[in-house]
Amino acid sequence: MSYNNNQQRSFFLNVDWLTVFLFLSLCVIGWFNIHAAVFDENNPSIIDTDTRYGKQFIYIIVAIVLGIIILLLESRFISALAPALYVATTLLLLLVLVKGHNVGGNQAWIDMGGGFRLQPSEFAKFATxxxxxxxxxxTNVKVTDPKSFLIAGAIILLPMALIKLQPDDGSTLVFCSLIFVLYREGLSPYFLIVVGLLITLFITSLLFNSWYVVAAIIAVTVALALAIKRNRGLVFKIIIGAAISIAFVFGVKPLYEHALKPHQRKRIDVVLGITKDNKGVGYNQNQAKIAIGSGGAWGKGYLQGTQTKYAFVPEQSTDFIFCTIGEEWGFAGSVVVLGLYLFLLLRIIMIAERQRAPFSRIYGYGVASVIFFHVLINIAMAIGVMPVIGIPLPFISYGGSSLLSFTMLLFILLKLDSNRMGVIYA
Structure with missing residues (x-):
């Protein structure tokens, strides 16, 4: 990889400052909403370091400094450091299993002293x-080649397996989003279609009698076979697919009963409407929906949210921070936040597509996939359309590890982009 020195010296002129502005906007929104979520009348100052909002202010300052440092690095070293960073985060994931600090049933943190904790799973995302x-x-690596696909899959699956052992289901699922990176690099769309069909069959098999689902599969298979009867090869493939689907349907409930823990099944049952438990497993989501709904069009006003003020929603400064936005800033404020995320994601994809180096483009899609997955799952969880999964809202939820890891994830891309015209080969 070689670079044009003049462009390297003027990299600050090439930094995508609009993306930096979006990053800062989300950080500030998060800081103010953390202040509202855990407001303490005895410590009202938003920069009081004895409070979560005061600590978040420190994290934001550190994140900005970290972003500047990343922009000052030599781009050529980022790709070279990738294996070392991956090994380092893998070792931290192993260390946390042995000496980790347990919070909420997850042994996912390393105690750094002074009330600060490090969550290795957050940093494993950008390293992966x-x-x-x-x-x-x-060179010569193609995702359509079985060997290349298996190696790429192993890179993703290793940190997933270690994080699952903590067990941190939310962070584990985030790595599944990297399938979109493989799709961009040539993975057949049929793979995504099959995954989508399996998810659909899984849900329908829980909601309806298995025989009804099987009857529907047979009816669709017969209709398709009659429509394309001249193409015997394709008809044969459809019949084979139907047979596999039927076997899958009959295996769903046994798998559901034995592979998932009771509290995980209850969360899914509540979301699907199979059971109601507003005072138990469904309490968090029920209170979250009340908080968001009570905000109306324009919200109750800053520091005026009753659901927020009286702590009806647990983990409101972290996993359920969107409830504070919905209650105090209403539908209008929620749309603004969602708009910022949409703009950021579109900007990241645009940045990825304009890269001359394949490494930078692929990494850009990794950034977009991880951020998209976090936003989708966190907000879907808050409004009750997905089970409760412990996953932060990027740049907004409280937490140093989360904010710093997302900052590194984003600013590495900005650094690569700032020098895109200087890259001759990568």
Whole structure:
């Protein structure tokens, strides 16, 4: 990889400052809403470091400094450091299993002293994106080749397996979003279609009698076979697919009963409407929906949210921070936040597509996938259309590890982009 020195010296002029502005906007919105979520009348100052909002202010300052440092790095070293960063985060994931600090049933933190904790799973996300980009951008590596696909899958699955052992289901699922990176690099769309069909069959098999689902599969199969009867090869494939689908349907409930823990099944049952438990497993989501709905069109006003003020929603400064936005800023404020995320994601994809180096493009799609998944799952969880999963809202939820890891994830892309015209080969 080689660079044009003049462009390297003027990289600050090439930084995508609009993306930096979106990053800062989301950080400030998060800081103010954390202040509202855990407001303490005895410590009203938003920069009081004895409070969560005061600590978040420190995290934001550190994140900004970290972003500047990343922009000052040599771009050529980012790809070179990918294996070392991946190994380092993997070792931290192993360490946390042995000496980790347990919070809420998850042994996912390393105590750093002074009330600060490090969550290795957050940093494993950007390290995995970097190594995946380095591997897929290598010469003669094609995701359509079985060997290349298996190696790429192994890069993703290793941190997933270690995080699952903590067990942190939310962070584990985030790595599934990297399938979109593989799709962008040539993975057949049929793979995504099959995954979508399996998810649909899984849900319908829980909601309806298995025989009804099987009857529907047979009816669809017969209709398709009659429509394309001249193409015997395709008809045969459809019949084979139907047979596999029927076997899957009959395996769903046994798998559901034995693979998932009771509290996980209850959360899914509540979301699907199979059971109601507003005072038990469904309490968090029920209170979250009340908080968001009570905000109306324009919200109750800053520090005026009753659901927020009286702590009806647990984890309101972290996993359920969107409830504070909905209650105090209403539908209008929620739309603004969602608009900022949409703009940020579109901007990241645009940045990825304009890269000359395959490594930078692939990494950019990794960034977009991880952020999209976090936003989708967190907000879907808050409004009650997905089970409760412990996953932060990027740049907004309280937490140093989360904010710093997302900052590194984003600013590494901005650094690569700032020098895109200087990259001759990557």
């Amino acid at each position: 994106c970097l190594l995946l980009a380095r591997y897929l951008s290598a």
